[in-house]
Amino acid sequence: MNHSPILPILVPFIASIVLLMMSACKLSWQRGVGALAVTLLLAVSVNLLLLADQPAPLVYALGDWQAPFGIVLVADRLAALVVLTMALLSAAVLLYASAGFDGKGRHFHAVFQLQLVGINGAFLTGDVFNLFVFFEVMLLASYILLAHGSGLNKSRAGFAYVTLNLAGSAVFLVALGLIYGTLGTLNLADIAMQLKTVSATEASLVRLSGALLMAVFLLKAAVLPLSFWLPHAYSAAGAPVAALFAIMTKVGIVAILHVQMIAFSAAPVMHGLLDSWLIVAALATIVFAAIGLLSAKSLQSLVAWLILGSAGLLLIVPSLNNELVTAAGLYYLVQSAVVGAAFFMMADLISNARGHIGDAFIITEWASDNKLKLGYFILAATAAGLPPFSGFVGKLMLLFAVKESVMMPAIWTIILIVSLITTIALAKAGSRLFWETPNDLASAPRPASFQHSIFQYSATFGLIAVSLLLVIFAQPLSDFTLRAAEQLHAPEQYIEAVIPHHADIQRGVRP
Amino acid sequence: MIESVLLPLTLFIAVSGVALPLMVERYGRKAAAIAAGAVMALCLASLAPLFSSAISGQTVIAHFDWLPSFGLNLSFRLDGLSMLFSILILGIGILVVLYAHYYLPEDDKLGRFYALLLLFMSAMLGVVLSENLLMMVVFWEVTSLSSFLLIAYKSASHESRIAARMALVVTGAGGLAFLAGVLLLGNVAGSYELTDVIAAATQIKADPLYPTILTLVLLGAFTKSAQFPFHFWLPNAMVAPTPVSAYLHSATMVKAGVFLLARFYPVLSGTDAWLFSVSAIGGITLVYGAYLAMYRNDFKGLLAYSTISHLGLITLLFGLSTPMSVVAAVFHIINHAIFKASLFMAAGIIDHECGSRDMRRVNGLFKLMPITATLAMLAAGSMAGVPLLNGFLSKEMFFTESIVFQGFGNSHWILPIFATIAGVLAVAYSVRFIHDVFFNGEPVDLPRQPHEPPRWMRVPVEVLVVLCLLVGIFPAWSVGALLASAAGATLQSTLPVYDLKIWHGFNLAFLMSLIALAGGVGLYMMRSTLMRWNDQLPTISSRTFFERAYQNLAAYAENILLIMDNGSLQRYMAVFFLFVFIYGAWAFISGGSMVNAVSSLPLDVASGIAFFALALGALGAVFMHHRRLLSIILIGIVGLVVALIFVRFSAPDLALTQLSVEVVTTVLMLLALHYLPQYTPKESSKTRVVRDVLLALGIGLGMAFVSFELLTSSFSTISDFYLQQSVPGGGGSNVVNVILVDFRGFDTLGEITVLAMAALGTHALLNQLRLMQPMPDSAGRLWAEDAHPLFLKMLMRPLLPLALAVAVYIFLRGHNLPGGGFVAGLVTGVALILQSLAGGFAFAEDRLPKSYPPILGLGLAMAAGVGLISWFFVRPFLTSAHGHIEIPLVGDIELASVIIFDLGVYLVVVATVLLILTELGRLNMKGARV
Amino acid sequence: MEAILAIAIGLLFGCGVYLMLRARTFPVIIGLTLTSYAVNLFLFASGRLVVNAPPIISADIVRYTDPIPQALVLTAIVIGFGMTAYIVTLALRGLSESGDDHVDMIEKTADSASNQLPKRRL
Incomplete structure (x- = not known):
């Protein structure tokens, strides 16, 4: 019995139970448990990646009830890849948060682990209702983490985020009701099979269910016009939380990819549901993010806009539905999550060192050090998609991959111009933060140098190092994403692995 | 070829050498300089x-x-062209390293400077050695990035920062255009390897995308080479330390642009589009740069504009696209690099010695620093095209080419005139540089007393000036082979016949040279008149313009953003619902089918009344939502009717759950309302109400329609499996419960996780809540004056054991009859809460657990633990087991492992309800204490 | 009967959506509650309407209603309860921090009693 697909969910789950039990214990003990858990999570994620790198995904039938009757976890290459990315990020975030952020409110460590449970569950599950449940676990954890610490900004952004997502959850449930009410199943592979034989009378309801499902995922993925919440929420959250959120929009994208590629793309009834319009919205999102970048007033909000831009870029993947684009998109997904997280941490490091002015783009005298400058430079160049950093590799792969599309001129123009705008905005921001000094130097006292926590430093620069490794190991990684894309674009294997004897499944007609 | 490994090796040495100066800077400035020089020398040796x-x-x-x-x-690729550029990059690089050691102030440890210089050098080397075009773009962009850092080397200065960003924006934008061009090019050629692209040249030129490709690639080349109208960044970049100007802005980086023209010459040239666009831009830049150079008072600025002009010349020559013009272009690349680098370094020495670069103050230096002056004058002579110096030779080639060129048809006379004008201007600004700086009276009010620089600081200048003379006098012997192979590699075909020598006889070209020399001197004589005229022209500093453009862009962006996103949640919600409505409606309608269905179940009176109550409750809640207490009661009614609907349609479990949740939710809402304002103000504008009503109507009608469609259609489902397997497979006859704790137990695990987290979240939120007073009602009364009514206390005490007994009963029968852990948990929770309501929170606090999170943990642990046990039986997580147990007196009991799972659910629910409600209650106590 | 239930679902949705679009936290929460009733009813209805056939296995009964939607609705109710509890506390915290119960949590200062939009931080 190979339990590896469930381990990325169970490890943080058990850790959270332990943390709940010891909620009265000292923070340092909780940190220890958390650290142990993410280390273990990293190990099981690497293991899962190695195991899942095969043509057929790993299937784990919970409760020993076979699909489509029971809930199954399906670890395909995509899921394994994002789970590992998640594990990596969570290790860095936990390290960063352990410098003191975790003590700013109650239950940080337990909720943090549950956040990982939710995200990993959403990545791995092969059942759409179970996906809903894990979405809710993920969302509630993110609500709590967003509110961690205090401040009106957090409450305001939090209330908007929660309300909007609750509306999204309602739509999700309606979609699930429609799916069950027409197809009679909740298992993704089974849905894929059922979609192939939808009768003409049901087509409308089935399409509606698909549209509502996608609308919910698109809300999480923050496509324009559903993206307004993101910059507010991500710039209000505490830095480690924002760093963790760098991968949250990706959950929406991964869900879209799974549902779209496994179930929808081969079904005539879903024809044109997403690919007929999403590219326009994706490009609009990128442009919107660029507008936001230019008007950002602080580094953290600027990074939030960067995250939105990368989300827009990733949405090109489901809208084009092309294997090479998917492969490029997956590389971009990993790199943008890592860089986004590191950038949020960097903003916080800078903010701490600058004292009460924080990361706002206001000129002040402060003791910046060369490490921060170097880190900022690398992150800014990466985010702007300048070589030789991973952002460029990802962008180049995407540009290359979309060359067959009819939308190519628009995609290229927008991506390249937005790259330029990003460069301009980040250069200006860097100049403001690091170079410019107040005019009356005489009156401003020379600030004392700021001592950063070693935890915070190593977490931030660890992620920066990872982003550099993504360039050095671009070849094996892109080979992997190519294989992952191949697997996604050939859903038969997925379906066969989940439900080997599909013809034998009995169905009753109601009413 | 085995030696080809040397190419990546060279780049590897260059890139890995970048950090070296930083590592050795602690051993002194000299160590850093030696390290940087050694890296370059090693690269050269590896390529040689x-x-x-x-x-x-x-x-x-x-x-x-x-x-x-x-x-x-x-x-990677090494041919004549890349060889030429590698030699320029590395050769001049070594000289610049030496020079910079003396130029930069003593307190600069130089590690960072040399690291950046090496980074730039590596990138340049990468550009010229790339065979893969995308690789070339990578290095290309790194040159932009590293030059940004080099220009901003003195980041404390306002000018440096703006100049750096300006250079980054202009060259970065060009780089992106270049990237797009290369991507298209590779797409058309089917490969990104230069060899293949060159082979596909004919096909590329015939492709409809050719004009686009050409434009994009030229944008890259022109921005980098500071061609008009992108030239403005280069003079501003002169704020960089002079070694940087000498290296980047004369010898190498700006040459990357013309390198690109040379590289793509075999691929893109030979069309009218190339001829006219490249030569026109080059020609304009040639004259415009030279004209502006004349008016600079800052001699470094003069050199910068002269560089622009010379780059224009090279561009023009590539544009003419005859074999001979290409030879001239390549030759001028060499010559310009040599004389301009030496001029910049000489200028740096003068600046260094005088503390000023203003030619109105820096005068008569010949007496004070004769050697430097002589060197600079020789180099300037080369710039002006004086015979016996290298600049003369390539300029002569240009003049000859301008005479013989026939590409412009009847207008062929334009070119020689144009060339002569450019020559006149070049001589004029060269004379100005020589005369103003070294003669023209005495220095005026200089900050320092100038004298000759340190011996070794002059060496790089000497080396370069000697090269000027060598090439100028013995051209064939000194650069013949290099020029031939570079030009050959550029043309990718056989070279034209040409003769590298000083004297070609008294011909038209020589006459043009003479006119240029004489005219230039004459123009310089008239300088005061010209200057006065020029001063009248309106000027705008490109720096101010750039900053203002950025500010405008940012302000514009902010305005757009404010229009799109006003920060209002109401708008976000409206947009979301509208999106869902439109997307859903489109998807539904494009599905094409419509079922003509009728209700199958008859309507009965009871249902009609229930519906009436539900509609009353819902609409009442809407119309009277300003009265908050009332709306809680009204939605309570709706909740009850929903429970009734569940009962009516065969869902007793749901009804039970709905009812108990309803109770807890109502308590929760009432507690919350205790602190909130009692009334909602009427503040929505009419238009907003109309908008919201329309949206609500659309969604409501849509959902009603969709529900009806769904309810009246038939479908096939897998649900029979659960009905068949519930008893034999799950050991329970309540199928819903078996699904919850067994078939889909994983969902339930997630569900109680959500519950536990809701409790944790409430706990965390309320912990930090500032104390607040309950809101009085409009009459100023607080809510309850009598806190704990006696009768309630009396009533509740005996009720508690009863309620607990009911809970146990509901829990135990859950697997077979409606009930289960969740409902039992709610019943227990409510009973305990009512106790505390009756007895007061202080009373309850003494009797209830102090800390709930461990109980939540315990509940989750039970649920997950029973799932984990199945691992020992080599089964997946959450596999259940069940069996019959014979208990004396009670009889045969069906016991399933899931009962422990359900017990976990029970614990989580109880702890959650108690935690949330007591936390809310405790707020009251906090408030009361203040 | 199906028609009347469909109308009920639509009515609850419409009312819920309208209230969720209001400007104060409390009606928004009421709206969320109404919407979740509607959603639960809809999800439940996806198994179609069957009278007097609860899914409790008994030897002498042959007809049962579809148990899956019921299980799903149960999960949805519980999750909805958790979310409601959380958003209620979030609203309370917003009230305590801004001094007002507007959904945009406008900070109440002496001079801004009117309906002014919150200061943007971005």
């Missing part, structure tokens, strides 16, 4: 073995696959 094959016209290629699926490979 390949030069012989390049000279003989061969192309060395080294290819390694990297991301072949995306066209990006590590492939």
